[in-house]
Amino acid sequence: AKIEQRLATFGTSENGWRVATDGFGDRQAMGGDWTARAAAAKAGIYGNDAAEALYPLLVADSDGAKPDCASNRYTLTFPGDGLPPVNAFWSLTLYELPASLLYANPLNRYLINSPMLANLKRDPDGAITIYLQNESPGPDKEANWLPAPKGPFILMLRMYGPTEKDPSILDGTWKPPAVKLVAR
Numbered sequence: 001a002k003i004e005q006r007l008a009t010f011g012t013s014e015n016g017w018r019v020a021t022d023g024f025g026d027r028q029a030m031g032g033d034w035t036a037r038a039a040a041a042k043a044g045i046y047g048n049d050a051a052e053a054l055y056p057l058l059v060a061d062s063d064g065a066k067p068d069c070a071s072n073r074y075t076l077t078f079p080g081d082g083l084p085p086v087n088a089f090w091s092l093t094l095y096e097l098p099a100s101l102l103y104a105n106p107l108n109r110y111l112i113n114s115p116m117l118a119n120l121k122r123d124p125d126g127a128i129t130i131y132l133q134n135e136s137p138g139p140d141k142e143a144n145w146l147p148a149p150k151g152p153f154i155l156m157l158r159m160y161g162p163t164e165k166d167p168s169i170l171d172g173t174w175k176p177p178a179v180k181l182v183a184r
Contacts, residue, residue, distance in 0.1 A: 005037035015178040016060040017157070021050040021170060046128055054162050062178040067155060068121050069148040073133035076155075076179045080126025084175050088161035089114040092130065097152040105147035111126035120144050132179065155179065 011020030029049055030037050061067055061074060076092070084090035091113035096103040102110040112120070112130055119130050121143050131137040131145045132155065157176055159169060167174035 002035050003038045003042060006035045007042060008038065010036075013059070014056070014172075014175040016058060016062060016064070017056040017176045018059050019054065019056045019169065019176070021054065041063070045153045050162070050170060051164075052161070054089060054159045056157045056169070056176050058157075058179055064182070066152060067132070067148075067179065068152045069132070069134045070151050073131070073182045074148075075139075075182050076130040076132060076178045077123070077177055078128045078130075079177075080122065080128075082167075082174070082177070083114070083117075083128070084157065084159050084168065084176070085163040086114070086159050086161050087163060091158045092146065092158065093156050093158065094132065094146050094148055095154040095156070097154060098148040100154060103147060103149045103153065107142070107145065107147055109145070110142070131134045 011018050013019075038183075058067055067074065070157075078084070091111045093111040094103060095101060121141070123129055129141075129144060131141055132148050132153075133145070134148055134150045136142055137145050162169050163174075166172055169175070
């Protein structure tokens with residue numbers, strides 16, 4: 001119970017994402033907080049410290065509800081100048097619940113990441129809209145579709161080598177955008 005309670009208090013809530021800059025690191029960084037160390041291991045064993053990587057986790061959509069594609073569709077829009085600010089790369093990975101495993105889907109696509117940017121379609125204003133839903137958003141939007149199960153899911157944004165200066169998730173000058181409910 002103490003581990004679960006500590007896990008629930010990691011980081012801050014930003015637009016429905018749990019952003020934790022604490023919880024991972026070496027013994028010195030953990031400062032003897034063994035409950036936090038156990039909670040971090042439960043959340044994602046072998047996680048890096050914040051200077052190496054951050055792992056924002058979607059816990060609620062823009063309406064405050066847990067993400068679920070049983071009857072919902074969602075979008076996540078990164079402004080043209082608001083992609084995750086990293087020195088290495090970022091990835092957005094979707095996991096089916098309750099198994100917490102990758103969701104088998106017709107595209108065999110389990111993530112959308114920065115190396116795929118050249119193949120993603122941009123909105124007229126330069127933004128990139130990712131479609132999180134069970135069924136295809138249509139052939140014209142499929143390049144930006146991250147297939148989701150007909151049910152609850154986990155969405156994790158991995159940010160490797162997060163920038164340290166504005167914009168930065170480390171100092172709060174960049175925040176992950178809200179995942180918006182588009183249909184019930």
